[in-house]
Amino acid sequence: MEMPDQIRLQNKKIRMTSQRSTILEVLKSLRTHPTADQVYEIVKKRLPKISIGTVYRNLDMLSRLGLIKKINVGTPQMRFDGRTEEHYHVVCNRCGKVEDVEINDDFDPFRKLHKAISHRTGFEIKALEINMVGICPDCVKRGNLPLED
Amino acid sequence: MEMPDQIRLQNKKIRMTSQRSTILEVLKSLRTHPTADQVYEIVKKRLPKISIGTVYRNLDMLSRLGLIKKINVGTPQMRFDGRTEEHYHVVCNRCGKVEDVEINDDFDPFRKLHKAISHRTGFEIKALEINMVGICPDCVKRGNLPLED
DNA sequence: ATATATGCAAAGACTTTGCTATCGA
DNA sequence: TCGATAGCAAAGTCTTTGCATATAT
Numbered sequence: 001m002e003m004p005d006q007i008r009l010q011n012k013k014i015r016m017t018s019q020r021s022t023i024l025e026v027l028k029s030l031r032t033h034p035t036a037d038q039v040y041e042i043v044k045k046r047l048p049k050i051s052i053g054t055v056y057r058n059l060d061m062l063s064r065l066g067l068i069k070k071i072n073v074g075t076p077q078m079r080f081d082g083r084t085e086e087h088y089h090v091v092c093n094r095c096g097k098v099e100d101v102e103i104n105d106d107f108d109p110f111r112k113l114h115k116a117i118s119h120r121t122g123f124e125i126k127a128l129e130i131n132m133v134g135i136c137p138d139c140v141k142r143g144n145l146p147l148e149d
Numbered sequence: 150m151e152m153p154d155q156i157r158l159q160n161k162k163i164r165m166t167s168q169r170s171t172i173l174e175v176l177k178s179l180r181t182h183p184t185a186d187q188v189y190e191i192v193k194k195r196l197p198k199i200s201i202g203t204v205y206r207n208l209d210m211l212s213r214l215g216l217i218k219k220i221n222v223g224t225p226q227m228r229f230d231g232r233t234e235e236h237y238h239v240v241c242n243r244c245g246k247v248e249d250v251e252i253n254d255d256f257d258p259f260r261k262l263h264k265a266i267s268h269r270t271g272f273e274i275k276a277l278e279i280n281m282v283g284i285c286p287d288c289v290k291r292g293n294l295p296l297e298d
Numbered sequence: 299a300t301a302t303a304t305g306c307a308a309a310g311a312c313t314t315t316g317c318t319a320t321c322g323a
Numbered sequence: 324t325c326g327a328t329a330g331c332a333a334a335g336t337c338t339t340t341g342c343a344t345a346t347a348t
Contacts, residue, residue: 006323015322015327036313051330056313058328072223074278076338077312090272101270109265116258117281121250123239125283129223132266134274164302164347185338200305205338207303225313226337304345314335321328 009064019043019050023058027068027082033089033098035077073098073131086110088128092136094144101132158213168192168199172207176217176231182238182247184226222247222280235259237279243288250281 007014026042027034034042040055059080063070069081073091079098088101088110103110110128118125135144156163175191176183183191189204208229212219218230222240228247237250237259252259259277267274284293 012327013323017322017328019329049330051332053314053331054329057315060314072221074221076225090266090270090274092272093275099270099272101266107265107269109262113258113281116256117239117250118283120256121239121248121281122286123241123248123281123283124289125239125281126242127282129278129280129282131278132262132270132272132274133276133278134267134272137271140273161302162348166303166347168304198305200307202306202339203304206340209339300346300348302345302347304343306342306344308339308341310337310339312335312337314333316333317331319329319331322326323324 007065009061014061014065019047019054020058020062022046022050023055024062024067024082027062027080030082031100033071033073033079033081035079037077039080072129074133086128088130088132090132090134090136092139093133094135094139097136097138099136156214158210163210163214168196168203169207169211171195171199172204173211173216173231176211176229179231180249182220182222182228182230184228186226188229221278223282235277237277237281239281239283239285241285241288242282243284243293246285246287248285 022043023039026039036056036059037052039059040050040052043050043055059068059070062068063080066084069084071079071081071089073079073089075096083100087103090099090101091097110130113128114125117123138144171192172188175188185205185208186201188208189199189201192199192204208217208219211217212229215233218233220228220230220238222228222238224245232249236252239248239250240246259279262277263274266272287293
């Protein structure tokens, strides 16, 4: 996975390291939404000496650079997403699964929210953080109980 | 603030204590979205011996009972909201302000999402957690920088 | 009376950071 | 070369929990 040269962040030159590129590759190859610790476990298979602090620092930097997204699904742990296009998530409150909601021109009930909410509140809306929390089809079938009880 | 008698949670009788009722009263009286620590500071003025652990335990219990809501605006700290009707928040990423988005019959761009997303994903959607992140009018005026930089 | 809740302090979970050595451009 | 990054371990922040005491019903 290559990165454009000479990126700067807060006036510092960003350097490509094996740790950073591996973390980016891993996230781009997944369609899941791992926690920092899960990224660490995966990357450690390729770079056994990597430390969790490096993982956190790189996840933070990559998301500041806009190469990945840091997402929040209502749990204490942040999750990371290799998809950077605007999209939304459904979260199962029984098994914890997080799935993307695919949107396209025929199906984008979110886009119009920007304007409506800006007008309503006077905020300049930059991002919608939308989690739809419910029960995934598998958990419905199995009658699983909510996680939190 | 009174609580109905003989509530049970997980087969245990819920008891009303001064700590619990004070926390509930405080939250119901605020239109802000305080952190647990902010609730603690406010409640301590009335009950100086209360401990932070009690505040956390009661905030958790009151939200399990549906008397308050625990909300997550994308920051590491949970926030608490005395309004339990379905509503949404705008979050300023410069000053951290969290405001309610008032909805009514003429303005509820969210309600239709339930059905659309259920149909799209196969999830039984129970709740929409929507934070609109942007810049509040004051921060636009003052040219404030984002919090995270 | 007794099960539930409190206060306190310790522990837990997750994340950040200081420091020295190493590495990339 | 030399400034940016890594590894390590310690510290930080927020939240939960074990235990003895107090309290609501």
